[in-house]
Amino acid sequence: MASPTSNPAIATENGMNRRSFLRSSVVLTTGLAALAASLKPLMEMNDFPTAERFMQKYYKEMTPADMAKVLKRIESEVEKEYGLRPHVRDYKPMDGVEFVYCLNLTRCIGCRKCVHACVAENNQSRNPEIQYIRVLKMPHGSLDIEKAEHNYDPEQVPEKGFFYMPVQCQQCKNPPCVKVCPVHATWQEKDGITVIDYDWCIGCRYCEAACPYWARRFNFTKPSIPKERINPEMSYLGNRPRRQGVMEKCHFCIQRTRQGKYPSCLEVCPAGARKFGNILDPNSEVSYILRTKRVFIQLKEEMGTSPRFFYYFDV
């Protein structure tokens, strides 16, 4: 047995003396505190996925029975959160239907009613504010989006010398947002609507960066929707409430249009500037417009995105 060392800084057989104990305990507590701090965001996480949601299959791989289960789960989640039983369905595209939107720039008066009807229909967050439609005010005689203004607030619209151009998802035939999605959480359906599976989205925001129309919105926080303003008619790929950290965008009111109804923004437009329909039907309003109206533009045509959203003029 060795004699006790005269050096207090070196560990004894007991394993520790006072100095090394103090030192390691300081290091340990600091380390623990740092670990706690780095894990702190977890404390703010309020939306832990249930096992059911975590194990959910990819949308295109789900059988109708799987989907029925998922819809039930969403219904009960919404009921728990907002206190009302919603009607959530997964509406499929119709055969022989390709949607096209036409907007008459001669008629639009810039009243922004479409913006708010859309928010109400599609259960968008009110604070922070998420809106799918932006109305741009531009001086007559140009179509320079760089000169456009969002924040006009006069006593009365339309203002003399200006026209208004609402911009929303253009439902491109060649959508850049779909190409960049690393997890295939967004895709184009056969009726032309580009949809997002909110349960599959990882929130990387690549699609937001890829979109030349700034049509995609990100839920930076948990969306806040007042209970009394919830629209209970919901669809899986459409207006069911989103979670924090997922993308969303205009989906031509899938829950309405796939049941044969007009989108909400169209119905509320006081000037009748918005027209929507099936381009494959020669008798639809949109076919008539593209056939007979003299001027129509696709926004940023040169991007090669081939939007299904057309702007036209009456005169």
Next chain:
Amino acid sequence: MPTRWRNERLLVNTESNTTKVLLLLSAAFALLAVAFLGNLWGRSPASPKISLVDTNFLDKATARRSYADLIKAGEDLSDFDCYACHEKGKAPPLRFDTNQNLIIPKEHSDIVMHHGSHERNNNCFNCHDELNLELFQTRDKRELKLSNSAPLCGSCHGPTYRDWEAGVHGRTGGYWNRSLGEIDRKLCVNCHNPHSPKFPGRKPAPGPHPLRGGGAAVAHAEIKH
């Protein structure tokens, strides 16, 4: 004792670098921990209060109500009872001032005439039938009921009427797919006042609130300067 002290000091000197680094690191971590837990920076900006939009802006009602709407709603139609005042079978006289502007009699003071460029369409009987005030007459002498005014408008506004018939001019609602439901068509007079047809302006709904505080007013100011 003094030897032991000296030994200790020597050893501390040889280990002093390690000790210093460790203590420094500990202090740095402790500070970081305090900073993170106290959320000293990276605090999310106080989100601006955004009041809910007035439900009037969500209203799908048309700009005005047509005679047909009033009939449907079963409302008081005494305003349209022409022969409560006028004499049947006798054309009411029209008076014009020296500029050929119609002088509107005080019984009809609610009417503002503002139809046609330079207010030239100011003859009541361009549209109303002078011999039967409860009917309209078109330029090609068709007689139409007050509730069926669209063909009357169409007798002058041909291209617009054609667009309207195709569902392209004016508001629609209901179903785009006619096999699943009815389309809801609005009449000319649901939006246009026939005496003063220019579509009226209105107060716009509130503009967007940018993500980082301040609201529309601040963003507006930023754009201006």
